[in-house]
Amino acid sequence: MAYERSLYQMVENEYEELRRHNQEDLEARRRAVYIAVPKIEVIDKEIQSAGLSIVSLAVANPLDMQAKITALRDRQKMLQIRRKALLLENGFAEDELSLRYMCEHCQDTGVRGDKSCECYKRRLVMKAFEKSNLSQQLRSQSFKTFDWSLYSQECDPRYGISPFAAMQNIVEISKNFINDFERTDKNLLFWGESGLGKTFLSTCIAKELIKKGYSVIYETTYQIVSLLEDYKFKRSPDLSELKMQTERLYESDLLILDDLGAEFSTAYTNAALFDILNSRLITNKKTIINTNLSMQELSDRYSERVISRIMGSYQALQFIGEDLRIKTSVNHFQQK
Ligand SMILES: [Zn+2]
Numbered sequence: 148m149a150y151e152r153s154l155y156q157m158v159e160n161e162y163e164e165l166r167r168h169n170q171e172d173l174e175a176r177r178r179a180v181y182i183a184v185p186k187i188e189v190i191d192k193e194i195q196s197a198g199l200s201i202v203s204l205a206v207a208n209p210l211d212m213q214a215k216i217t218a219l220r221d222r223q224k225m226l227q228i229r230r231k232a233l234l235l236e237n238g239f240a241e242d243e244l245s246l247r248y249m250c251e252h253c254q255d256t257g258v259r260g261d262k263s264c265e266c267y268k269r270r271l272v273m274k275a276f277e278k279s280n281l282s283q284q285l286r287s288q289s290f291k292t293f294d295w296s297l298y299s300q301e302c303d304p305r306y307g308i309s310p311f312a313a314m315q316n317i318v319e320i321s322k323n324f325i326n327d328f329e330r331t332d333k334n335l336l337f338w339g340e341s342g343l344g345k346t347f348l349s350t351c352i353a354k355e356l357i358k359k360g361y362s363v364i365y366e367t368t369y370q371i372v373s374l375l376e377d378y379k380f381k382r383s384p385d386l387s388e389l390k391m392q393t394e395r396l397y398e399s400d401l402l403i404l405d406d407l408g409a410e411f412s413t414a415y416t417n418a419a420l421f422d423i424l425n426s427r428l429i430t431n432k433k434t435i436i437n438t439n440l441s442m443q444e445l446s447d448r449y450s451e452r453v454i455s456r457i458m459g460s461y462q463a464l465q466f467i468g469e470d471l472r473i474k475t476s477v478n479h480f481q482q483k
Contacts, residue, residue: 162267
């Protein structure tokens with residue numbers, strides 16, 4: 148699976164910028180060294196002119212070329228040793244007059260042999276994260292940081308299952324969703340009261356899929372609705388950006404629609420929102436919806452037809468338990 152082309156372009160630009168920065172950085176250091184130790188500038192000029200002489204000898208090809216070139220090379224080596232000693236004597240680093248790289252492996256080209264450098268792959272994932280809209284805080288969450296102790300193991304008689312067991316089941320389904328992402332035609336609907344880990348879990352899924360190279364967009368329904376309205380009423384100085392953002396809602400491999408039902412909706416935004424969901428179903432792009440509303444409340448709010456269309460292709464998973472945000476803050480308080 149490959150990322151969007153624009154993402155690669157952005158990363159390439161970053162490397163270009165990085166190399167320009169390295170060069171400027173070197174020039175600044177060079178100026179400082181020449182001011183502090185003028186002798187080094189003289190040596191550098193001599194090394195350079197020896198280099199030029201070697202080139203012109205090779206081109207002219209005289210009989211004693213080899214001997215002359217060897218002599219010039221020896222002279223260069225000697226000058227380089229002298230230069231290094233002068234740098235160290237004057238409190239500079241040995242590599243003060245060399246380019247310094249963020250990544251020594253690829254010298255900030257992003258390429259190593261005929262493969263992408265590890266640093267390139269890392270940058271690509273970072274960029275994909277930035278574009279996904281996941282906040283810094285959400286990006287630090289993962290299945291590993293999942294706090295199981297927040298879910299009671301006591302059976303809740305209303306559901307005939309403990310929040311812990313219910314959550315285990317949901318996490319299992321989520322992991323399968325990630326592993327079968329390419330094959331599954333399943334979408335997920337996380338529903339239940341707020342503060343039970345719906346956003347947490349959906350961002351865990353987002354993270355794993357981004358790392359695998361899928362394009363993921365995380366948006367609250369509120370944000371999507373404002374975007375759709377801005378697009379309709381052309382409320383932006385940059386309409387092409389607005390168009391691109393809207394298109395990505397249709398085209399990303401995974402769309403996470405957070406907090407469905409919390410938006411201020413109109414007939415227009417409802418229709419536009421469900422157009423996105425519907426065309427994603429048709430093109431087999433996966434969606435995860437989070438909502439605090441019950442199935443009944445969803446049907447009341449949106450049309451019955453729309454909801455039944457969704458229900459048919461989404462696996463609805465109910466989150467049960469006590470509000471974790473209250474629970475975590477109580478734990479935090481008790482630890483103090
Ligand atoms: Zn590298």
